[in-house]
Amino acid sequence: MATDRTRTAILNAAERLYAERGFSDVTLRDIVAEANVNLAAVNYHFGSKDELIAELFVTRSIATNRERLSELKAVEDAGGGRAPIESVMRALVGPTLRGCLGPDRQRSTAARFMIRASIEAVPPIRKIRNREISHLRRFAAAMRRxxxxxxxxxxxxxxxxxxxxxxxxxxxxxxxxxxSEGLCDLNDVDGIINRVVTASVLALTQRPSAATARAQRA
Amino acid sequence: MATDRTRTAILNAAERLYAERGFSDVTLRDIVAEANVNLAAVNYHFGSKDELIAELFVTRSIATNRERLSELKAVEDAGGGRAPIESVMRALVGPTLRGCLGPDRQRSTAARFMIRASIEAVPPIRKIRNREISHLRRFAAAMRRxxxxxxxxxxxxxxxxxxxxxxxxxxxxxxxxxxSEGLCDLNDVDGIINRVVTASVLALTQRPSAATARAQRA
DNA sequence: TTGCATTTCAAACAGTTGTATGAAACTATC
DNA sequence: GATAGTTTCATACAACTGTTTGAAATGCAA
Structure with missing residues (x-):
């Protein structure tokens, strides 16, 4: 369908601009200029600006969740249904960190858009965000295992x-x-993931009571 | 000076509304309605909306930093210039957490305003935020000690x-x-501070490198 | 009280926003 | 190739934004 070209051009332009500048700083006129389409096209194809944002969020949300869950499933299958906690946490934070940091050409606008969505919490998104909770519950279950x-x-x-x-x-x-004056290397994505995973696992495995007891001994 | 009453009424109303709803959702008309002053008062007393936000941010920023540093100084003095890392981290995260969580009557709009400022990063604030870096460096120095x-x-x-x-x-x-379906008690501020401090200290003291060094000694 | 500076106020301003309209251009079916 | 349905386009609209204006009100010294 040739008519979908306008739709996808709008979606791509909107995602790119939202990821870069946030929701409140991007107008419909910015989007249609970036997409090289007419102003009225957004309302024609999506109904309203809010519905455009909502469709964008739902699509990307499903994709991100699928990526995380497939990584989780892989490590759990490899361990016969139970993965080491490091692997579970890596499946949780890895996809997003890889998509948002590192060298430019590897970054995905989708991941950065999702971060914006999690930060700004604009009304059309806030209504849908409850789905994320049930998604996170699946990770909580894996962590319990x-x-x-x-x-x-x-x-x-x-x-x-x-x-x-x-x-x-x-x-x-x-x-x-x-x-840190450049001391913390933000291009070393694997290193960052390792730090986040390590810190998370420590917090999980060294229970507060045990940790303070150890600290007092020292 | 009786004329300052309008100024402070505006400052208080603005802080309250910004803390609650964020910058992008609050207009000048919202603020003057909440403060029971005329619309033109903001521009008369502050010059522009941005300057109002900037003044608010600078004032609160100084207050928050002073609170953190006085807590830091107290624990360092008690330890003869060197405080246990737990106390340093507690001085870093304690004031903000206490100001933002816990029962309503104890929450300060100032702390919640600062969180908004750190989230939305609106232009007038972004320019000033560099000061925070030098403030955080003093904590980095204390952590090093x-x-x-x-x-x-x-x-x-x-x-x-x-x-x-x-x-x-x-x-x-x-x-x-x-x-967590209410399992994580967000009114237990001291408990939350303990969790954050403990997790931070663990990440700092049980680093992968430190762990291997300990293993090599053994 | 008189006179001057400060502060308040209602009203209007220019700019921007998302949305709606109706005609034009296009596409596909007969 | 005429026709019906879809998509594009320039344009207009109403609502809202921060800001300005000039007159009215107030405060305060002489």
Whole structure:
């Protein structure tokens, strides 16, 4: 269908601009200029600006989740249904970090768009975001399998902290770069993933009580 | 001066609204309605909307930094110039977490405003934010004193991860609450601070390199 | 009180936003 | 090739944004 060319041109332009500048700074006129289509095309093909954003978010959300879950499934299958906790956490934070950091040509606008969506929480997205919760629950379940006996509350905090470190690294990479005067290499994506995974696993396996006891001994 | 009443009314209303709804969703008309002053008052007293935001940010930024540094100084003085790393990290994340979480009556709009400022990064703020870097360097220096021999790159990553966990907990407390179905108690501020501090210290002291060094000694 | 500076106010301004309209251009079917 | 349906386009619209204006009100010293 030749008519879909306009649709996809709008979607691509919108995703690129939103990923770069955020939702509040991008107007419909910016998008249609970038896509080389007429202003009215957005309302004709998507109904409204909000519906465009929503469609973009749903599409990319499904894709991202599929990527994470396929990586999770791979490591769990390899371990006969139970993966080491390192691998589970890597499946959780790896795809997004790889998509957002590293050399330019490897970055995906999709991943950076999703980070924007998680930051700005614009109304049309906020309504749909509840799906993510059920998606994260599947990771919580996998973590429980990897760490039998670990209290649920610690599982959730560990999951939360892992995402926190990954997202903040993407979001504020500039500050970290300035603060460390380039010492923290933000192009070394594998190194970053290792740091996030290691810190997450430590927080999960060295329970607070045990950790403080050890710290007091020292 | 009786004339300052309008100024402070505007500042308070703006801070409250920005903290609640974010910058992009609050207009000058919202602010003057909340402050019960005339629309032109903002431009008369502050020059422009951006200058209002900037003044707000500078004021609150100084206050927050002072609070953190006084807590840091207290623990360092108590230890003769060198505080345990737990105390340093606690001084870093404690004030903000206490100001943003916990029961309503204890929350400060100032702390929540600062979180908004760190999230949305609106132009008038982005220009000033570089000051924060030099402020964080003083914490990096304190961490170095607490952990002699710890490589600088690990200090910076530890500092970054600590702020990441604290900020994300504030920003996305709703998701964590839903995900854990209330299991993670977001009113237990001291418990949260302990978790963040513990996880940060673990990441700093049980680094992969440190672990191998310990193993090699053994 | 008089006179001057400061502060408030209603109204209007120019610019931008998302959306709607109706005619034109196109596409495919008969 | 005429026709019906789809898609594009320039243009207009109403709503909202931050800012400005000039007159009215207020405060305060002489």
């Amino acid at each position: 990897s760490l039998p006996g670990c209290p649920d509350v610690d599982i959730y905090w560990g999951l939360h902290f892992a995402l926190a470190m990954a997202h903040q690294t993407i979001r504020d990479s500039e500050r970290l770069d300035k603060l | 607490s952990l002699p021999g710890c490589p600088d790159v690990d200090i910076y990553w530890g500092l970054h991860f600590a702020l990441a966990m604290a900020h994300q907990t504030i920003r996305d407390s709703e998701r964590l609450d839903k995900l």
